[in-house]
Amino acid sequence: MLRKSIVMMALAAAFTMNVSAVQIEVPKWQPPVPGVDASIPANAYENYSHINKKAIQEAEIFSAKVQKNVETPKIAIEKVFKEKTGLAQAVKLGEFSESTVILLHEGKHNIRLSVPNISLRGDTVDSKSSDGPLFVVRGYTSILMVGPPHAKEFSKHMHNEGVYTYPGLENASWQILKAKTHMMYTEFTPKNTNTTYGITYLGGGDVKEPYQDKIAEVVMSNYIIPSIEPLSGLDNYSHVKHWDNFSYRIPKKAKLVSEALEDNKYEVRTYEDVGVKIRVLRFRIDPNIVDKSLAKKQIFSFLNKYGDLEAPTQYATVWNNGIPGFLIDRYKPNGESYLRHFIKDSEYYYSYRIDYDESKSPYKHKQLRDMVEYAGFDNAESLRKEPQWRISDSHKKKLDADSIFNPWYMKWIEILTQ
Incomplete structure (x- = not known):
């Protein structure tokens, strides 16, 4: 199991491969900027995985504990962990890598x-x-x-x-x-x-x-x-759309292909572009159900639904003008990739989903990710009055x-x- 975890770290490190290093220059006679490490790639911040040996150890302990406790599962989540070996460890590593x-x-x-x-x-x-x-x-x-x-x-x-x-x-x-x-x-x-x-x-x-x-x-x-x-670079290839209070970006060449109500619950807008499919959906918040926008809930739901537990997946809380949303980024160079963003206001949950293949799309991974992160609200000032x-x-x-x-x-x- 530890070996598999190390493989996961190596895969995640692939995100940061870049020949250029961090180059913070200082004028003559000025002290060097503390902490600068020229061995770190200049795009290391694009690797949103942050897992160390301690995290791997804790994830393995958590996984072993879960497997022991679910030998006779009593609730739905225990059944899932029992049926999907490796899910518990992947979920815990996901939490650590936020x-x-x-x-x-x-x-x-x-x-x-x-x-x-x-x-x-x-x-x-x-x-x-x-x-x-x-x-x-x-x-x-x-x-x-x-x-x-x-x-x-x-x-x-x-x-x-x-x-x-x-x-x-x-x-x-x-x-x-x-x-x-x-x-x-x-x-x-x-x-x-x-x-x-x-x-x-x-x-x-x-x-x-x-x-x-x-x-x-x-x-x-x-x-x-x-x-x-x-953020001005976003304007070169995308523009802002509005859905009542909610605002989000789509590529300028993307076309709205449908608007529908699914399962009598989800309002869905679907857009398409070359190599890219976008689904923006919303549904009303139920105050009696646990907050679906929280990190742990999203990580578990995503890994449970899509599997592929050892693919390098990045997780991030995105604070857009002070309002938090949660983003999941599974990027496979020149392959089928996913971006998922989940956010809420006082009335609705909003989910922004992109399925794409970078080898077929005119947009690079980072362009699409930057665009998805932009999802937010026009009345952010009123929503953020209380601690988030x-x-x-x-x-x-x-x-x-x-x-x-x-x-x-x-x-x-x-x-x-x-």
Whole structure:
């Protein structure tokens, strides 16, 4: 089983194969940007799998425990785990390999970035500037804050700072706090814009933590900074469609081929393009049923439905203007691939599905993925007023009752927004 897990890691690593490495340049006499590793491919952020040896061990233990408990299955999920050997381990590895993607496109904002962390909670907080809100995402051992420049008060306590250059960015600088808590801040202006952004990333770097085993400066320098890009490129090949409050993108050449009601429940719009089939569907939320947009629910449903447990599959919570959706990305170069995105507002669940074959399609994998990530809502500002939790109610209650988890998080938000 361990050997198969290692094979899965090797397959996932294939996503990042690229001859170019991370090249963060600094002017003469400036300190080097901490954490930069030239052995890491410049497109490593496109690999949304993040599994270490500890995660593999935990997945194998979980799988063994499940198999023991389902020898005499009593409920439906136990029957599924019993019938499908390997499903339990694949589901757990899927949970460990989650990542986070941030999209901002309100007002003059127009940016995307990613980080290899799980998302447990997201908050929208007021910035001290007039340049819009700050978006904060909480993981188990990490905090990511994105928006207008911030952390001015806390910058007085930084241990080091400098400037750097990176393709697509101007006026880029960094600051770092390297103590018991590692924290790094970067500020930059994307080329050909007048909008300046600030990103703070805090991560402890616990090597035993399967969700995040790299310290803040490594994640910032090798994953976050290389992933920063404007969303304007989407306009070259796709345009926005609306379904009441819901907005999504489709390729400009895609044709609407049908609108239908399926199973007296699902409203479905179907589009087609060369080598691409798109289904956008919605159905009403049932408050008596567990939230179908949560990561664990989506990972289990996908792997149970499609099988192929050792194919490299990527999972990401996508925060679009502060509203979370969950994305599943199974990419097979020059083969049949899938993209699945699931999101909700106060009334409906929305599912955006693409089946495609890159060898037959005029669009590359990353183009289609970037397009799918854009799915969101026109009234995001009103939807995000409350904290956006990405875990089940029972898990949330445990964390709410924890004397450290939320107080620690809220204290950092208070400090960083000064």
